[in-house]
Amino acid sequence: MPQMNMVQAINDGLRLEMRRDSRVVLLGEDVGKVGGVFRVTQGLFDEFGDSRVVDTPLSEGGIVGCAIGMALYGLVPVPEIQFSDFIFPAYDQIVSELAKYRYRSGGEYSCKVVIRTPVGGGIRGGHYHSQSPESLFIHVAGLKVVCPSNAYDAKGLLLASIRDPDPVLFFEPKRIYRAAKGDVPDGDYTVEIGKAAVVREGKDVTVIAWGAMLYEAIAAADEAAANGVDCEVLDLRTLWPVDIDAIVESVKKTGRVVVVHEAPKTCGFGAELVALINEKAFLHLEAPPMRVTGFDTPFPYTLEMEYLPLAHRILPAVMQTAQF
Amino acid sequence: MPQMNMVQAINDGLRLEMRRDSRVVLLGEDVGKVGGVFRVTQGLFDEFGDSRVVDTPLSEGGIVGCAIGMALYGLVPVPEIQFSDFIFPAYDQIVSELAKYRYRSGGEYSCKVVIRTPVGGGIRGGHYHSQSPESLFIHVAGLKVVCPSNAYDAKGLLLASIRDPDPVLFFEPKRIYRAAKGDVPDGDYTVEIGKAAVVREGKDVTVIAWGAMLYEAIAAADEAAANGVDCEVLDLRTLWPVDIDAIVESVKKTGRVVVVHEAPKTCGFGAELVALINEKAFLHLEAPPMRVTGFDTPFPYTLEMEYLPLAHRILPAVMQTAQF
Amino acid sequence: MNGITATAAKYSPSESLNDDVVKAMRSDGTLDPSNDPRISRELAVSLYEAMVRIRMLDERLVALQRQGRIGFHIGSYGEEAAILGSAAALRPNDWLFPCYREFGAALWRGMSLESYLNNMFGNANDPAKGRQMPDHYTCKAAKFTSISSPIGTQITQAVGFAWGAKSQKEDLVTLTYFGEGATSSNEFHNGMNFAAVFKTPTVMFCRNNGWAISVPSEKQTASATFAVKGVAYGMPSVRVDGNDIFAVIKVTRDAILRAAAGFGPTLIEALTYRMSGHSTSDDPKAYRPDDAVVEWGKRDPLMRFRKHLEMNGLWNEAKQVELDARVDAEIRDAITVAEKVAPPALETMFEDVYESVPWHLREQCAEMVAGPRAKGHGGH
Amino acid sequence: MNGITATAAKYSPSESLNDDVVKAMRSDGTLDPSNDPRISRELAVSLYEAMVRIRMLDERLVALQRQGRIGFHIGSYGEEAAILGSAAALRPNDWLFPCYREFGAALWRGMSLESYLNNMFGNANDPAKGRQMPDHYTCKAAKFTSISSPIGTQITQAVGFAWGAKSQKEDLVTLTYFGEGATSSNEFHNGMNFAAVFKTPTVMFCRNNGWAISVPSEKQTASATFAVKGVAYGMPSVRVDGNDIFAVIKVTRDAILRAAAGFGPTLIEALTYRMSGHSTSDDPKAYRPDDAVVEWGKRDPLMRFRKHLEMNGLWNEAKQVELDARVDAEIRDAITVAEKVAPPALETMFEDVYESVPWHLREQCAEMVAGPRAKGHGGH
Ligand SMILES: Cc1ncc(C[n+]2csc(CCOP(=O)(O)OP(=O)(O)O)c2C)c(N)n1
Ligand SMILES: Cc1ncc(C[n+]2csc(CCOP(=O)(O)OP(=O)(O)O)c2C)c(N)n1
Ligand SMILES: [Mg+2]
Numbered sequence A, B: 001m002p003q004m005n006m007v008q009a010i011n012d013g014l015r016l017e018m019r020r021d022s023r024v025v026l027l028g029e030d031v032g033k034v035g036g037v038f039r040v041t042q043g044l045f046d047e048f049g050d051s052r053v054v055d056t057p058l059s060e061g062g063i064v065g066c067a068i069g070m071a072l073y074g075l076v077p078v079p080e081i082q083f084s085d086f087i088f089p090a091y092d093q094i095v096s097e098l099a100k101y102r103y104r105s106g107g108e109y110s111c112k113v114v115i116r117t118p119v120g121g122g123i124r125g126g127h128y129h130s131q132s133p134e135s136l137f138i139h140v141a142g143l144k145v146v147c148p149s150n151a152y153d154a155k156g157l158l159l160a161s162i163r164d165p166d167p168v169l170f171f172e173p174k175r176i177y178r179a180a181k182g183d184v185p186d187g188d189y190t191v192e193i194g195k196a197a198v199v200r201e202g203k204d205v206t207v208i209a210w211g212a213m214l215y216e217a218i219a220a221a222d223e224a225a226a227n228g229v230d231c232e233v234l235d236l237r238t239l240w241p242v243d244i245d246a247i248v249e250s251v252k253k254t255g256r257v258v259v260v261h262e263a264p265k266t267c268g269f270g271a272e273l274v275a276l277i278n279e280k281a282f283l284h285l286e287a288p289p290m291r292v293t294g295f296d297t298p299f300p301y302t303l304e305m306e307y308l309p310l311a312h313r314i315l316p317a318v319m320q321t322a323q324f
Numbered sequence C, D: 001m002n003g004i005t006a007t008a009a010k011y012s013p014s015e016s017l018n019d020d021v022v023k024a025m026r027s028d029g030t031l032d033p034s035n036d037p038r039i040s041r042e043l044a045v046s047l048y049e050a051m052v053r054i055r056m057l058d059e060r061l062v063a064l065q066r067q068g069r070i071g072f073h074i075g076s077y078g079e080e081a082a083i084l085g086s087a088a089a090l091r092p093n094d095w096l097f098p099c100y101r102e103f104g105a106a107l108w109r110g111m112s113l114e115s116y117l118n119n120m121f122g123n124a125n126d127p128a129k130g131r132q133m134p135d136h137y138t139c140k141a142a143k144f145t146s147i148s149s150p151i152g153t154q155i156t157q158a159v160g161f162a163w164g165a166k167s168q169k170e171d172l173v174t175l176t177y178f179g180e181g182a183t184s185s186n187e188f189h190n191g192m193n194f195a196a197v198f199k200t201p202t203v204m205f206c207r208n209n210g211w212a213i214s215v216p217s218e219k220q221t222a223s224a225t226f227a228v229k230g231v232a233y234g235m236p237s238v239r240v241d242g243n244d245i246f247a248v249i250k251v252t253r254d255a256i257l258r259a260a261a262g263f264g265p266t267l268i269e270a271l272t273y274r275m276s277g278h279s280t281s282d283d284p285k286a287y288r289p290d291d292a293v294v295e296w297g298k299r300d301p302l303m304r305f306r307k308h309l310e311m312n313g314l315w316n317e318a319k320q321v322e323l324d325a326r327v328d329a330e331i332r333d334a335i336t337v338a339e340k341v342a343p344p345a346l347e348t349m350f351e352d353v354y355e356s357v358p359w360h361l362r363e364q365c366a367e368m369v370a371g372p373r374a375k376g377h378g379g380h
């Protein structure tokens, strides 16, 4: 099986699906000839031409608004937002229109749009090239939210997202775009939306993570093991609708849980996970669920490694939870 | 003391502050001659003229973007967004600019803007005249979020917000604009930002609410009392930064908590409150904190009274929590 | 401070309807040959009948709202020619992306009165399943998309739809309606720019009715006209007497044919007037002087259309009496039926959020159905 | 499908710099009297020196980035005349609302080189306290607001600031910079519309440098020019040779005086060219043909300015050698100093989110400071 990094795997998935389904079109800023600022769409302009890989004017509202129209027509648009920090000019189209179109039309219409966008910090991007806005979309009924952590899942989840009947926010953790390499089958396969992966089994503490922070969770779990604490690590992969069964099952086993995410703590997705765990497994809890997250500040530049919930911050939380 | 409803109290607060501080300006759609679609700014155009009470073109981005510029200049703009459902065209200016301006400029600049906007359901407004988007702002570092439940607090919190050095989202629960009447002092006073109110003392279950739902929480508490369950009801008033001490103190006493809000459940502010309570008072919890909220659907029209977390839905949650 | 005084609106027929504005109807009952859309007599009469029908509907719905039998109505009184004329110019394969005032266009394109009224009552048969406010219907059969409240969003969507059709080489044009207030929105800018850059087959139909709730059109922009905004996007534009149904048909049809021929989008500014309040929630007395209403009232599109038909022997008082009675009965009957339909079933609240119902909504639905009912709820 | 072929950029000096474009410098060393800003010889020379300084800074900063000593740089190579000319036209009381390429304007207005470089290194003395990327500085002393990345947002803010000043009857104009790509943004539309409606004293300065990263200017809009977009807002506009510093000073000064006199905003389109990549993260070879770069290179603003000064006896090779050496040393010394400054203290991460630190940030700060440090962190 070929080795690919995430950029290559997503590129491969896009190419495969564009060959398979002529309704799939890409649009966004710089997605054409240059292949996107992270080169995720590289080569697709040459293969599919400027009618299916479209450089647009500099307007995210225009990109998403047009994608909604294309989807209503019956195309399958996969717009790219260059950085998820720049999705907010399109927020009205996403929240008011994309998310609600099926519901408000009583199911007469639907618009299936997959918005791909790089997310997260760790690339020296400062305030506006590092943010993780997932909870701002999870709160909005009607959207699905996906965030892969490796090349295999990235391709499989992307194909599943494009074939899913509902709008999907597909967040790509840019810090591991090239670092997360692995075996990726050449042909067609999907990874089911809504299913988490247990990437490490353990009995003492459940660590829930996704995207780039998964590797930090694993690193912390390794160190915890050296300290006699056996962590189970869950990679959510789909953030919403979340795989509640996988979470509850793990928490019932361990009774202790640490949630990790890059986004600011307050009203981040970690809060929802803690609340759900309370509702579903309260009597199994032997310690308060802890959150290790970005701080409630804008994303800093120089101190970004202190801001991110890296292994050095996860480990103490795991030990504290284990020893509670 | 004069009796006022919330519309009158906010109007009175605006007038008082505009007389006191000539830097205060109002801008928005229809805020001028007609006094706003809810008449909150009525009479102010006549008193202060079209340079301080300004009807703008139909653009929320323009309204908030200009307000930021005015604030940088040194004015104190109090823009109105006609319904909080229509705040999203301004979301980029709020999230990327208003919230981060002080931080990103190392404190060289700040922009103090108070965005007033009606919030919530119960007025037969359907999808787009009923939403409660508070958690989409609480998640964003740099903003303060306020939501009064009565006329006295509305005026006092508004004056505190206008005098606060930071940007404030001031949500006005439109369902009780006219229903929530009470004594309101004529002159100047403030209600401190960041302080909750214990509106009913009790020892069995803590019910946390704000805005229009406070009255539902109280009604449920009354019914619970008839069933032998003694509720303490907290009116948060300021959603962020939340009055954590008041919450923890109450939960330590009761060990049981129900959070009520109109917004959809998932990633709503209730999730954050549950997570905070876990972190601060885990060992005091005798039952899983429950959330009684809007459902994870767009806001419906005909069935809105079934959607809202009214007393008939709060009461069972209170009883269940009490009997856990 | 803002350089614009808050005096009476300056948007008047005498000042606005100058020579640059396309007009067809002449006072002698003829049509200006260069702007005559050359429609059949039958079409003219049925358009007139449709116009009477929506005018009467407006009146009935306002009355229903006053009686508390429906929650809301947003009507088209005064703007019927702009709405029906443009809808009549569409070819069967063309699509409409509405604002919220164009129920006349939806009915003309085939939405049933029954369906429309089901939406007004938000009942179980409402195409929007009682989820949205009145006047927020949807009708795919009429190639009429779903109405939402946020201003301007449909403009960009109309462009994307047309762009999609163009990519599939399907002969189809989209027409999107919006008010002059909406030209200030983000999505007007985005829709105009993308339409022009990608040469999509789209007609941008701006109903300049003089008002955005209480804000007069001259406070909305400093540009000379709304049509001139096309220049910023490299898009041709035209101004038309929006109360002259023949002129509206002509310019809209030209724009559609132009789009269908591959020449891209056109911006149409239809000069008309919002004769009533913004909606049943609004009382224009607080901000609008009567004189402008009186002046525009003299150019009432219904009255002008009728006069034209009468001068051409196509209409008379007897026909009017018959029509009034027929439409009145039709509307009354339809209201009686729609009002009796039950509200949507509780479970429907959780459907259509996604194509299938995920675990959390299944749980919430079960909890809600099993729980007690709200007071005053009319549901099952 | 999109009607625009993806061939080489069509934005060339020969086709674009037509008679409608304001120019001042003539090949004989004189200035067109009607477009001559009549600046003093001293000012001309110091502007030239400033131009050399920012050109050299660009070169050094790109080199530092390649060496991994700074994280990023976004430069102004080729656009210096547009930037310095417009900044030089400002009066002391006027304010700048920058995009991200105008460090030349900030330095001209008084930001110290030291301060700029502290931002490039994100160190403890950075005016933005190491919180933002390089080239995202702030300098209130220079009446230069805080730079952010999201495209277009500063435009509307510049309008609000000017509106505020106008309301206080303060004699002050705001000038906002943006690229031609930004004309597609929501906030261009909002800023232009509000500026024109409220007649704010604002200059909308569009640097048309031919590119928005890899997207050529002719794919950004279908309008004939960017300047013509003013028409949509009822705002006058002007096109100027952006590589001709005298012409830039002239049109900007005219716009400022017009604004200050109460006549409202002006849109300026400065025709120039982005000679390098978009930023150090970009390699234009992937999308840009060399010939356009070569052609624009012949109109290099620095070379043209120098030639003009030389022809007028204001400059010579000896002066150049001295200047090069002086500026080179200045930059080297300043870099040496800035590079040694420590990173910001940990606690600063929690300051300035709000005016004072609320309970949750106090807790988070304490937790972070007491906890272990990240690997590879350079902080205290
Ligand atoms: C984004 C947004 N902001 C505000 C509103 C509230 N609102 C509803 S209609 C309206 C005025 C619209 O005026 P115009 O576009 O001229 O259309 P008209 O009602 O005159 O047909 C406003 C401000 C809204 N629906 N959406
Ligand atoms: C809202 C937003 N979308 C996308 C980007 C990414 N981006 C940064 S610069 C740029 C191109 C800007 O082009 P232009 O406005 O012409 O300015 P120039 O760089 O040429 O000076 C893009 C797309 C951004 N910063 N903000
Ligand atoms: Mg209007």
Ligand SMILES: [Mg+2]
Pocket (backbone or CB within 6 Å): D179, D180, D181, D207, D208, D209, D210, D211, D212, D213
């Ligand atoms: Mg550019």
